[in-house]
Amino acid sequence: MQFQAELAVAHGAVGAVLPAEWAQANGFLGLVSRVGDHREFLLRPDLGRRLADESLALVRAKAVRNPDVQIIVADGLSAVACQGSGKALYDAVAKACTARGLTVGTPIAARFARVWLEDEIGQEVGAKVAMILLGERPGLGTGDGLSAYVVYAPKVGNTDGDRNMISNIHPRGTPLEDAARRLAALAAAMIEQRTSGVTLDLARLDVPIERGYRAPQVRQKLVVRPTERT
Numbered sequence: 001m002q003f004q005a006e007l008a009v010a011h012g013a014v015g016a017v018l019p020a021e022w023a024q025a026n027g028f029l030g031l032v033s034r035v036g037d038h039r040e041f042l043l044r045p046d047l048g049r050r051l052a053d054e055s056l057a058l059v060r061a062k063a064v065r066n067p068d069v070q071i072i073v074a075d076g077l078s079a080v081a082c083q084g085s086g087k088a089l090y091d092a093v094a095k096a097c098t099a100r101g102l103t104v105g106t107p108i109a110a111r112f113a114r115v116w117l118e119d120e121i122g123q124e125v126g127a128k129v130a131m132i133l134l135g136e137r138p139g140l141g142t143g144d145g146l147s148a149y150v151v152y153a154p155k156v157g158n159t160d161g162d163r164n165m166i167s168n169i170h171p172r173g174t175p176l177e178d179a180a181r182r183l184a185a186l187a188a189a190m191i192e193q194r195t196s197g198v199t200l201d202l203a204r205l206d207v208p209i210e211r212g213y214r215a216p217q218v219r220q221k222l223v224v225r226p227t228e229r230t
Contacts, residue, residue, distance in 0.1 A: 014042075014137075018079040018111050026087045028073060028109035029062055031055035031121070035112035048114035050156075056124065059108075063125045067105035069097050069187045070127035070154070074113035078135025081144045081170070082109075089133050089146055089169065089176050096184035102191070115149045115163075122154025129187045129196075130154035136167055145170045148179065150186050152196035162197040164190075166209070181207050 017038050023030030032055050034047040041048055051059065063070075071093055073086040086109070094104045105125055110117055115132060122130025129152055136147035146169040151162050164186055169179045185207035190196045193204070202209055 014077055016079040016083075018075040018082055020111065022083060023109035023111075026109065028090075028107045029058065031058060031108060031110045033110065033112045033114070033117055038112070041112040045114050048112050049116035049120075051110075051117065051120055055110075056120075059121060059124045063106040063108070063121075066126040068102040068127070068191060069129045069131060070105040070108070070118075070122045070125050071097075072108045072110055072113070072118055072121055072130070072132045072134075074110040074117065074132055074134035076113060076115075076134030076147070077137045078145065081135035081146050084144050085146060085170070085176060086133060086135075089148075089179065092176050092180035093131065093133070093148075093183050096180045097187055100184055100188050102184070102187060115160075116158070118149065118151060119154045119156050119158045122151070123156060127154060128152065129190050131183060131187065133169075145173060146179075148183050150183060150190065150196065152190040152194065152200075160197075164196055164200060164202075164209075182209050185209075 032052050034050050034052050035041040035044065071090055073082060073090050075082045090107065097104050105127055108121060113134060115134065118130040118132035129150060131148060131150045133146055133148045136145045145167070147165060147167040148169065149163045149165045151158055166174060166179055166182055168174050169176065185205045189205050190200060193200060
């Protein structure tokens, strides 16, 4: 029963859809990929990596040009995570970047988005660094996790080897404030070193990304036996 309950949490997160009005309600410029609906989003990852024509025109007309860092909040594979803590993570990362003297672009939220969508958005606004904060693929009992992918000199055609990422961002994993400090440090290091991904020297970061032992995540008990109830 515990397994079935945890599986239901994962299925529920993957099946959720980010409301079209969520972006504007939370102060973001709302964009959408070339995906037509949720089913197509799951079946066609390639369409989730490029902007719809209307959204591309919106970016060109309304987004701030040439920021140091362009941050994008997105649904990814868990709209639940995006709605739950996407805005809070965005605010924390933007604050951490600003504290380092980095300029931050227009707040953007994207629906039906895959990781590589950050490349086209970052390229269009002329950002030095693009960063997408999106719902990560849910695991058993964990549907509220966010992942962050960061890339220097964003452009269509970049690969996963060009990116750095932090995953498992949720209360039982990496806390939002810790993730924000690490992400701002990544962005600053990329701009200083003019690279990202496998060629970025993580040893030169002033905030550790991941070092030492971390205790396993505590599984949330979703099913309680009658004898355990008080």
